[in-house]
Amino acid sequence: ERLPPRAMSCSAEEGGAGFRFDASKLPRKGQGSSVPPAAEPTKSFSVGDSVKIDGLSKRQDLNGQWGACQGSVDASSGRIEILTSAGELLKVKAENLYASSLSRGQPVRIVALTGKPELNGTVGMLEALDEATGRWLVKLQDESMLKLQPKNIVRMA
DSSP, X not given: OOOOHHHHTTSGGGTSOSSOOXXXXXXXXXXXXXXXXXXXXXXXXXXXXXXXEOOOSXXXXXXXXXXXXXXXXXXXXXXXXXXXXXXXXXXXXXXXXXXXXXXXXXXXXXXXXXXXXGGTXXXXXXXXXXXXXXXXXXXXXXXXXXXXXXXXXXXXX
């Protein structure tokens, strides 16, 4: 038996799904839906967190660089102060930062030391994390060791 002409173009026999779509029955903005849209998750970072920068359009040269958070998210701008392994201090939107972890054996660059600024820019290797103090033991190229806060070391790779 044939369907009425008005439904024929969307019947299963004619290659359609067997129903008609009526856009006028969709809820409009601000009405009808009791489920709020999913909120974008807010990224949370703290001083010393290791991050990777990605998704920048104006400063694409920074994409892929590692950094260390020097503060938390600024509520008014949504940006976080980051010190990169190249020593550049930037304010980057949280949406362009991805958390990374530090682990033994990773090469790092020392940054933002105030007590021994002559060591800024020095490359070393992570040895161990002192859980009690939250500081990393960093082995320098001359075999000396330093205990540094996470905000003073940036991943190299």
